[in-house]
Amino acid sequence: MDIEKIREDFPQLRHNFIYFDSGATALKPIPVLQAVRDYYDKYSTNIGRGIYKTSHKATVAYEKSHHKVLEFFQGDGEVIFTKNCTEAINIVAHGIDWKPQDKIIATYLEHNSNLLPWFRLKKFGVVVELLKCDPEGNIDLNELKQRIDNHTRLVAITHASNVIGTILPVAEITEISHKKGAMVLIDGAQGAPHLEIKLNEIDCDFYAVSGHKMMGPTGTGILFFKKKYFDELNPLNLGGGTVSDVYTDSYKLVKNWERFEGGTPNIAGGIGLGAAVDYLNAIGMSEIRKHEIELTAYFMDQLRKIDGVRIHGKMEPEKRTGVVSFRIKDIPSHRIAIIADEVGNVAIRSGLHCAFLMTRDILKEEQGTARASFYIYNTKDEIDHFVEIIKKIAKDE
Amino acid sequence: MNKSNFEIFRVCSRGGHEYYHIIPKKELNDFPENVQKLSIAEKKDKYLVLKMPDCKVTLFKGGRMLIEDLPEGSDTRAQAIVEEIMG
Ligand SMILES: Cc1ncc(COP(=O)(O)O)c(C=O)c1O
Numbered sequence: 001m002d003i004e005k006i007r008e009d010f011p012q013l014r015h016n017f018i019y020f021d022s023g024a025t026a027l028k029p030i031p032v033l034q035a036v037r038d039y040y041d042k043y044s045t046n047i048g049r050g051i052y053k054t055s056h057k058a059t060v061a062y063e064k065s066h067h068k069v070l071e072f073f074q075g076d077g078e079v080i081f082t083k084n085c086t087e088a089i090n091i092v093a094h095g096i097d098w099k100p101q102d103k104i105i106a107t108y109l110e111h112n113s114n115l116l117p118w119f120r121l122k123k124f125g126v127v128v129e130l131l132k133c134d135p136e137g138n139i140d141l142n143e144l145k146q147r148i149d150n151h152t153r154l155v156a157i158t159h160a161s162n163v164i165g166t167i168l169p170v171a172e173i174t175e176i177s178h179k180k181g182a183m184v185l186i187d188g189a190q191g192a193p194h195l196e197i198k199l200n201e202i203d204c205d206f207y208a209v210s211g212h213k214m215m216g217p218t219g220t221g222i223l224f225f226k227k228k229y230f231d232e233l234n235p236l237n238l239g240g241g242t243v244s245d246v247y248t249d250s251y252k253l254v255k256n257w258e259r260f261e262g263g264t265p266n267i268a269g270g271i272g273l274g275a276a277v278d279y280l281n282a283i284g285m286s287e288i289r290k291h292e293i294e295l296t297a298y299f300m301d302q303l304r305k306i307d308g309v310r311i312h313g314k315m316e317p318e319k320r321t322g323v324v325s326f327r328i329k330d331i332p333s334h335r336i337a338i339i340a341d342e343v344g345n346v347a348i349r350s351g352l353h354c355a356f357l358m359t360r361d362i363l364k365e366e367q368g369t370a371r372a373s374f375y376i377y378n379t380k381d382e383i384d385h386f387v388e389i390i391k392k393i394a395k396d397e
Numbered sequence: 398m399n400k401s402n403f404e405i406f407r408v409c410s411r412g413g414h415e416y417y418h419i420i421p422k423k424e425l426n427d428f429p430e431n432v433q434k435l436s437i438a439e440k441k442d443k444y445l446v447l448k449m450p451d452c453k454v455t456l457f458k459g460g461r462m463l464i465e466d467l468p469e470g471s472d473t474r475a476q477a478i479v480e481e482i483m484g
Contacts, residue, residue, distance in 0.1 A: 334416050338463045
């Protein structure tokens, strides 16, 4: 695999810019930019409405993206496009008819986007319980088994931690939950862009993804769900495109993804997302994973040699994604990030990473952590450059 | 140069911690002279860390700043700090 060649596909990298914040959103390769541009240049029309040729072309391209995404995730179910992962999770939270005393189990590892939608359901009498994890992100599967009772309808859990990268045993969690009759929603925001996802093997009921973190345009997300939920899940938005017929006081919903994407969707974004999937497929998810493990191992090795640096999470790179949280002595994480940017043009994330419970309560990092997150376009040279900055900060302060 | 020559952004506000990111509308050539009157906790080539009574401030030569760890809702205080640094 020729990383230098891959890097040429990312225009932003031509400007001496080191991007270690792919955990927040990925850079977009030229084929994605081109697909969006082509749509706007050549066939920028609405979908599913016009009878004219360009509208047909847009409809086919947008629909084809759905098929590509479904194939990419190897799942037997439905894929609908959303504006981000947060919306995908909220669609499930709003879409299920909850009853008082229904129980939802989530964990301390979750991003706020996989907590707040469930907390809000408390007003309907839904009970939300949180499973603790250790500082490496391990949860106790026996405790999970015990916590799932007759009232438990959903286990909502992340595929990989956005703070420390820990990859969770989601297939096992799903099996345990299903055996006890609970549905499973996996927040795949940090899993989908970096791991080969076989939803048929994981067998979860819902899988939520940030399209923009897997090189799709911003404003794109994905919700996968099993076919059996097609009629059970109430669409968030009803209106144009969602119905096959309307009567004086009722309506009949269509029988495909359009049911869940009311109104004009992000057509350009959806088409770009399809191009992103093509791009990832062309490289191969196993190659991406291999490269990220190598970078993560290399970075952690370098960090370990620096006095005053503490790394969070598992030390085995193959048990985590390329997300590495660390602190340098007690220097506030935002200071580390601003120095990295100002002095070295390195973009990293700092703070609590929208995972307050994990960062503050489990890692005990009230001031947050500095977080570097890698993708296929990053290199060891970039890491070397960043490590020099870290060494300087650690030595000077 | 006073505070109107700077844009002040709240970095994040959570559980009582507030950070402010300050960007000069026009980059400075060097640290403002006024910093000599302030307490300098660390002095580096490209930046200083200033110790204020209630927080620390990282100040870069070009005028970019990070005001660290003020209580929530400290916008007025952040503006006053920028004024104080710029003199
Ligand atoms: C684990 C996790 N879940 C959810 C989200 C929210 O994703 P989005 O910004 O696409 O809504 C993120 C984003 O950082 C994340 O890391």
